[in-house]
Every structure is written in C-alpha cells, then in structure tokens.
Amino acid sequence: MYHVEKDGLITVRLSKNEDIIQSIKDICSERRVDTAIVFSAVGSVKNFRMSFPNKKEVLSHDFTNVHELLSLCGNFSRSTDKMDYFFHLYAVISDKNKKTFGGQLLRAVAHSECEITLQNIRFRMESGRKEYTGQAVDYPTTEKMFLMH
Numbered sequence: 001m002y003h004v005e006k007d008g009l010i011t012v013r014l015s016k017n018e019d020i021i022q023s024i025k026d027i028c029s030e031r032r033v034d035t036a037i038v039f040s041a042v043g044s045v046k047n048f049r050m051s052f053p054n055k056k057e058v059l060s061h062d063f064t065n066v067h068e069l070l071s072l073c074g075n076f077s078r079s080t081d082k083m084d085y086f087f088h089l090y091a092v093i094s095d096k097n098k099k100t101f102g103g104q105l106l107r108a109v110a111h112s113e114c115e116i117t118l119q120n121i122r123f124r125m126e127s128g129r130k131e132y133t134g135q136a137v138d139y140p141t142t143e144k145m146f147l148m149h
Contacts, residue, residue, distance in 0.1 A: 005120075020116070036120050
C-alpha cells in the first residue's frame with residue numbers, strides 16, 4: 001500500500017490482496033482522520049460483499065470472482081469512542097460480461113491494483129439508522145455537527 005496526502009486530500013494505491021476498507025481505516029488512523037469523503041476508487045476487486053435495499057429489508061450478496069470497480073463514493077467517520085470507523089460507501093461494479101450493478105459496498109479486496117481518493121473533512125458525522133431498513137448510516141446533524149480544530 002502506498003499513500004500520499006496534501007491539504008487533506010489523500011490518494012491511496014492498494015496492491016494485490018489488500019483489504020480496501022481495512023486499508024482506509026489504517027491510513028486514516030495513522031493520519032488521525034476522523035471523517036472523510038471518498039471521491040472515487042477504481043481497480044479490480046474480488047471477495048466483496050454488497051447490500052441492496054428491498055422495501056423493508058436489506059439483502060446482502062457475496063461475490064468471489066474478479067470484478068471491475070468502476071466507481072466508489074461515500075463517507076466514513078470514526079466512532080465516538082474512536083475505536084473504529086463507520087463506513088457508508090456505494091460502488092458501481094462491472095462483471096466479465098460488462099454487466100454493471102451498484103449497491104452499498106460492505107467489504108472488498110483488491111485483485112490487482114486499486115486507486116482510491118479521499119478528502120479529510122473537518123466535521124464529525126453522527127451515526128444513525130434508516131427507519132425503513134434499520135441499516136446503519138452516518139450523516140451530519142445540525143445539533144451534533146461541529147467544526148473540528
């Protein structure tokens with residue numbers, strides 16, 4: 001894994017078999033990033049899990065074959081106790097037949113290289129739950145949002 005930061009913008013290059021979410025956690029923990037926006041990620045992935053909302057439930061599906069990661073965006077923030085991060089990421093994926101699909105990315109491993117761009121932001125996201133699915137999400141709230149110094 002290689003990463004560089006300038007003015008809060010962090011660019012990451014993952015190598016084969018590196019866990020995408022764990023790598024982001026490690027980099028952000030090392031750099032003391034509490035909250036960030038994921039602008040993009042591209043590369044090939046395998047062993048990933050995505051969830052798809054279906055009316056009142058969320059269906060998850062595991063994929064083991066290699067797929068192309070065409071887009072990744074979302075946000076994440078450190079938990080209040082600073083022991084872990086909460087991720088809210090959405091991906092667009094393509095299979096070998098050029099079929100694309102999207103959903104919430106819960107887990108993924110880089111198959112070859114994967115490039116990710118994130119922006120450190122200076123306010124904290126608070127965790128909440130979507131009422132219709134019970135799914136955990138992060139969002140800024142007017143009562144809880146504050147600028148970090």
